[in-house]
Amino acid sequence: MKESLDYYNAEVEKMTLDYLKGNPRVESAIKEFGKFILPSSETLLDIGCGIGWSTYEFAKAFSNSKVLGIDLSPILIKKATALFENTNLEYKVIDITKNLSFNLSFDVISMIDVYEHIPLNLREKFHNSLKDIISPGGRIMLACPSKYHQKWLRENKPSGLQPVDEDVDFKTIQKLSVDLDCEVIFFSYKKIWRTYDYFYAVLERCPQYNSERKIIQDSPVVLESQAERYKRLDVPYSKKHREFKGYYMLKRLKNIFR
Numbered sequence: 001m002k003e004s005l006d007y008y009n010a011e012v013e014k015m016t017l018d019y020l021k022g023n024p025r026v027e028s029a030i031k032e033f034g035k036f037i038l039p040s041s042e043t044l045l046d047i048g049c050g051i052g053w054s055t056y057e058f059a060k061a062f063s064n065s066k067v068l069g070i071d072l073s074p075i076l077i078k079k080a081t082a083l084f085e086n087t088n089l090e091y092k093v094i095d096i097t098k099n100l101s102f103n104l105s106f107d108v109i110s111m112i113d114v115y116e117h118i119p120l121n122l123r124e125k126f127h128n129s130l131k132d133i134i135s136p137g138g139r140i141m142l143a144c145p146s147k148y149h150q151k152w153l154r155e156n157k158p159s160g161l162q163p164v165d166e167d168v169d170f171k172t173i174q175k176l177s178v179d180l181d182c183e184v185i186f187f188s189y190k191k192i193w194r195t196y197d198y199f200y201a202v203l204e205r206c207p208q209y210n211s212e213r214k215i216i217q218d219s220p221v222v223l224e225s226q227a228e229r230y231k232r233l234d235v236p237y238s239k240k241h242r243e244f245k246g247y248y249m250l251k252r253l254k255n256i257f258r
Contacts, residue, residue, distance in 0.1 A: 007163050009075045015051045016079065020229050025192045027223060029112045029143035029200065030057050034219030036141055036186065036202045041065050041107040045133070048072075048114035052080025052091055058110065059089040061221040065107075070094040083232060097122045100129035109133070109140045115176075116144050117164045127179040134180060137213075140203040144168045146189060149197040173201045183207050185215055 018026060030053075037044065041062060046055040046069040055069030069091045071077050080091045094100065097118065109130065118126050134140060145153075147167040153160045170187060177184050186202035189195075230237035 009073050011073070012051065012075050012079050015053075015076065016233070019051060019053045020226075020233060020235070022223075022226060022229070025143075025198065026053060026112065028190065028192060028198075030054050030223065031219050031221050032190075032200050033110055033112075033141045033143070034058075034061055034221030035216045036139055037062055037065075037108050038139075038213060038217075039064070039220075043104060043106045043135070044068070044108040044110065045070065045106040046110045046112075047096060048111060048117070049080060049091065050076050052077075052084045054110065054112055055080070055091065056084035056086065056089060057221055057223060059084075059086045061219075063088060066090075068092065070096070072096070096126060096129070100126070100133065102133055105133050105135040105138070107135045107138045109138070111141065112143045113145070115142050115172075116150075116166050116168045117162055118166070119164050120166060124179075127176060131180045134182075134205050136206050137208070138205045139185075140176075140180070140182065140205075142173070142201045142203075144199060144201075146196050146199050149194070152194075152197075170199075170201075173203070177203050181205060 033054075034057075037058065039062070042065055044058055044062065044065050044067045046058060046067065049055045049069030049071050050073075052069050055067055059065070059067040063086075065088060067086075067089050069077075069080060069089070071080070071091075071093065072095050074093045077091050077093045084091075130140065145168075147169050150161075150165065150167050153165075173184060173187065176182075180203065182203035182205050184201060185204045185207060186200070188200055190198045190200060192198050224232070227237045
């Protein structure tokens with residue numbers, strides 16, 4: 001996984017700029033996942049949290065939950081710790097292909113653009129680790145690019161692919177569900193930029209028939225405004241800055257990456 005580590009260590013600027021501008025892929029997943037996190041959830045694990053944006057939004061919306069964000073990259077976790085604080089929020093450096101053991105189980109496990117980056121030969125080990133840490137009744141939420149989008153990238157924009165970028169579809173999610181003794185309670189394709197470019201899936205461990213628990217609810221997640229993001233990054237918020245186009249323009253704001 002060294003190639004992947006080097007790749008993600010170099011992603012801190014791009015992820016910070018995605019946060020500043022508001023990447024629709026990440027924003028959509030955060031808001032959609034909020035519909036499936038039960039108010040009674042005590043523990044939430046955000047795998048592959050990057051600079052901690054999604055983890056922070058979950059911690060803010062579910063203040064009674066203990067929220068942990070983990071990532072392979074120490075550089076990204078350092079940025080996450082510097083950017084976001086909350087009393088129920090913590091970040092750790094963990095390589096999920098080597099070690100995913102905790103002294104507690106999780107009611108919710110979130111993976112936004114993560115599962116497709118697990119090498120095929122390590123999936124079984126990863127599944128076993130997930131099975132050990134998901135609570136009875138717990139939910140696993142996944143956002144992944146579709147196999148159609150992956151095919152388009154390979155043929156038209158291979159630079160958009162990461163060192164490990166596997167195809168994931170409903171059959172893949174079914175296999176994950178079986179391995180974890182879960183049920184797929186939600187699966188839906190989305191349009192972020194192009195029709196059928198992403199999908200969301202939610203698995204539940206031991207769903208209870210006739211339970212009063214809601215499968216889906218109104219999302220309590222209210223994302224930070226762009227003005228709040230600029231303030232967090234200590235960047236002056238004005239019409240001029242909002243009209244910057246592209247990363248090469250935003251990089252002029254060097255204090256973002258301090």
